[in-house]
Amino acid sequence: MVMQKRHRGVVLKYEGLQKLKNARFASEVKNNNGISYTFEQLSELTQLDLCTVKKAFSCKQKVDIRTLQRLFIAFNIELSEDYYSTSIINKHVDLKEAISTENFYGRADELASLKKWIFGDCCRLVAIVGMGGIGKTALSVKFAEQIQHQFEYVIWQSLKEAPLVQDMVANFIQSISGVQETKVILAENLRDGILQLLYYLRNHRCLLILDGMESILSSCSRAGIYREGYEGYGDFLKLVAEASHKSCLIFTSREKPKEVALLEGKTLPVRSLRLNGLNKVEGQEIFKAKGLSVADSEGAKIIELYAGNPFELKAISTTIQNTFMGNINEFLQQNTTVSGDIRDILEQQFNRLSDLEMNIIYWLAINREPIGILELQKDIIPPIPQAQLLEALESLERRSLVEISRDENLFSLYTLDISKPTTMLPCNSKFTLQPVLMEYVTEKLVAEVCSEISLGKPRLSKSHALMKASMKDCVTEAQVSFILIPVLHSLLIEFGNTRDIEEHFNQTLAKLRETSPLEPGYAAGNIINLLCQLRTNLSGYDFSYLAVWQACFKYVHLQEANFAYANLEKCVFAENFGCFSSNNQTLAISGEDKTIRLWDRTVGELLNIVKAEKPYERMNIRGVTGLSKVTIAQLKELGAVD
Numbered sequence: 001m002v003m004q005k006r007h008r009g010v011v012l013k014y015e016g017l018q019k020l021k022n023a024r025f026a027s028e029v030k031n032n033n034g035i036s037y038t039f040e041q042l043s044e045l046t047q048l049d050l051c052t053v054k055k056a057f058s059c060k061q062k063v064d065i066r067t068l069q070r071l072f073i074a075f076n077i078e079l080s081e082d083y084y085s086t087s088i089i090n091k092h093v094d095l096k097e098a099i100s101t102e103n104f105y106g107r108a109d110e111l112a113s114l115k116k117w118i119f120g121d122c123c124r125l126v127a128i129v130g131m132g133g134i135g136k137t138a139l140s141v142k143f144a145e146q147i148q149h150q151f152e153y154v155i156w157q158s159l160k161e162a163p164l165v166q167d168m169v170a171n172f173i174q175s176i177s178g179v180q181e182t183k184v185i186l187a188e189n190l191r192d193g194i195l196q197l198l199y200y201l202r203n204h205r206c207l208l209i210l211d212g213m214e215s216i217l218s219s220c221s222r223a224g225i226y227r228e229g230y231e232g233y234g235d236f237l238k239l240v241a242e243a244s245h246k247s248c249l250i251f252t253s254r255e256k257p258k259e260v261a262l263l264e265g266k267t268l269p270v271r272s273l274r275l276n277g278l279n280k281v282e283g284q285e286i287f288k289a290k291g292l293s294v295a296d297s298e299g300a301k302i303i304e305l306y307a308g309n310p311f312e313l314k315a316i317s318t319t320i321q322n323t324f325m326g327n328i329n330e331f332l333q334q335n336t337t338v339s340g341d342i343r344d345i346l347e348q349q350f351n352r353l354s355d356l357e358m359n360i361i362y363w364l365a366i367n368r369e370p371i372g373i374l375e376l377q378k379d380i381i382p383p384i385p386q387a388q389l390l391e392a393l394e395s396l397e398r399r400s401l402v403e404i405s406r407d408e409n410l411f412s413l414y415t416l417d418i419s420k421p422t423t424m425l426p427c428n429s430k431f432t433l434q435p436v437l438m439e440y441v442t443e444k445l446v447a448e449v450c451s452e453i454s455l456g457k458p459r460l461s462k463s464h465a466l467m468k469a470s471m472k473d474c475v476t477e478a479q480v481s482f483i484l485i486p487v488l489h490s491l492l493i494e495f496g497n498t499r500d501i502e503e504h505f506n507q508t509l510a511k512l513r514e515t516s517p518l519e520p521g522y523a524a525g526n527i528i529n530l531l532c533q534l535r536t537n538l539s540g541y542d543f544s545y546l547a548v549w550q551a552c553f554k555y556v557h558l559q560e561a562n563f564a565y566a567n568l569e570k571c572v573f574a575e576n577f578g579c580f581s582s583n584n585q586t587l588a589i590s591g592e593d594k595t596i597r598l599w600d601r602t603v604g605e606l607l608n609i610v611k612a613e614k615p616y617e618r619m620n621i622r623g624v625t626g627l628s629k630v631t632i633a634q635l636k637e638l639g640a641v642d
Contacts, residue, residue: 548567
């Protein structure tokens with residue numbers, strides 16, 4: 001008779017390990033000033049060999065059951081049969097499709113948050129969301145590598161090729177069960193297939209990771225809406241989130257599916273981690289890996305420009321190395337941040353936007369600084385309801401494309417849709433774009449506007465102001481530098497000279513007046529601002545019966561210009577002035593008597609009195625709208641007639 005060899009040894013299951021860790025933590029707080037015990041201290045406390053203690057806590061090697069009993073007794077807790085197993089956990093780890101994390105930087109806080117949510121708070125569904133290149137995939141793989149020993153099954157699956165939900169569920173079932181399941185059955189009844197998977201998630205400790213959820217989400221619509229034929233993913237996420245089990249599903253995405261937005265909460269088993277960029281120290285590690293010698297100040301500037309995006313930092317490091325021979329200062333002097341690889345990834349995200357989202361993105365680029373909801377609503381034409389605007393902003397936030405500054409103490413309630421829960425938004429929320437995204441969107445705006453002007457078919461230039469004359473000077477100066485002047489440079493290449501540009505603008509104004517008189521829009525105001533940058537004399541120009549919005553007339557002469565029955569909403573005009581000569585010796589002051597007096601400031605002597613032509617001499621403002629009575633009176637004082 002052959003005696004069977006006795007298989008001795010057990011290993012802590014997840015539940016047992018957590019029980020032991022919680023008791024250990026309580027003891028550390030009470031008896032060790034909150035400082036974690038070393039393995040040497042644990043050995044002394046439990047009277048166990050140092051190597052044995054390490055084995056017990058690692059859960060990778062079996063130990064004698066008496067070892068576990070002594071560990072539990074040391075922390076005044078009872079060892080239950082449910083807390084250990086004769087089988088070592090981590091039966092199956094499938095990360096073969098995952099990327100390498102050999103060059104992984106930082107993310108200590110993010111990894112800690114994921115561990116707390118999954119092991120401490122028992123979360124069943126976790127979303128890792130962020131812009132393209134921010135490091136979502138790398139974080140998910142790194143996390144799986146670090147905690148894989150605490151799961152029976154770890155399975156990583158890419159959604160890049162947009163597999164049907166039936167196939168994805170079948171693959172998970174096959175990996176866990178080891179049995180070939182019939183995909184036809186799943187296709188006929190998806191819910192039964194998901195319930196079958198949930199059976200395995202209840203009976204086994206599993207970590208499932210889906211990478212690239214945006215691949216099965218629809219483009220050109222609100223964020224989080226599924227492509228046709230992929231709606232079953234929503235049912236899958238909902239059932240995984242709401243069903244009782246001891247497993248966890250993590251997915252990465254550039255935008256948040258609607259189910260997650262509805263189900264997540266700080267105390268709920270569904271959480272989302274918005275992944276931001278690397279900090280300055282972590283970003284410097286990328287420069288070192290690329291062989292760049294970057295001073296702290298230079299590195300900090302580059303990291304700020306790219307908001308710490310790892311992909312963008314790697315891409316621009318390569319550009320600096322290859323194109324600028326490693327010279328950081330030379331790169332910074334170019335005043336451009338969007339290179340080929342970065343442009344490609346931004347293009348991917350931009351092409352997913354709805355028309356309204358693109359409309360908003362352009363306005364955020366135009367405003368150049370954070371803007372509130374009410375001001376943004378006033379900019380947009382045709383006007384849209386506030387609920388619709390809020391819904392679009394919420395969608396852009398889910399796509400990780402807008403930055404929001406908030407005062408968490410001030411909230412306003414907005415109900416976006418009666419079928420959805422009320423959305424809480426701070427009443428003083430302001431929205432803007434990251435520097436790289438702002439540059440990219442500005443470039444697209446300039447290119448699109450130039451194309452429209454050349455064709456004589458204003459669309460974007462009608463719905464968006466290229467410069468907002470009513471904003472503060474520093475903003476309008478930026479709009480001139482980054483939008484108006486680049487537009488003019490492109491037009492000069494297209495038309496060859498300023499005269500042809502001016503003639504083309506005159507034809508466009510005449511067409512607007514003929515085909516759509518007083519139609520709300522920014523086309524006429526944009527043309528005027530562009531003409532002003534060309535130093536065009538606007539005397540005698542005909543702007544009658546046009547909506548002239550956001551035009552700046554501070555530094556131009558408008559003698560005999562015709563603004564009859566025009567709408568001059570949010571336009572800015574010149575006022576009386578005083579100034580010094582270039583040598584700072586002569587002071588010129590415009591007086592109430594419509595004269596200019598020249599004074600010698602050194603002796604206080606009046607040198608001359610000049611009767612100057614009024615800046616707006618004979619400018620026709622008959623029937624004009626959009627101006628206050630005070631402004632109209634000032635224009636008349638400066639020569640305008642009605």
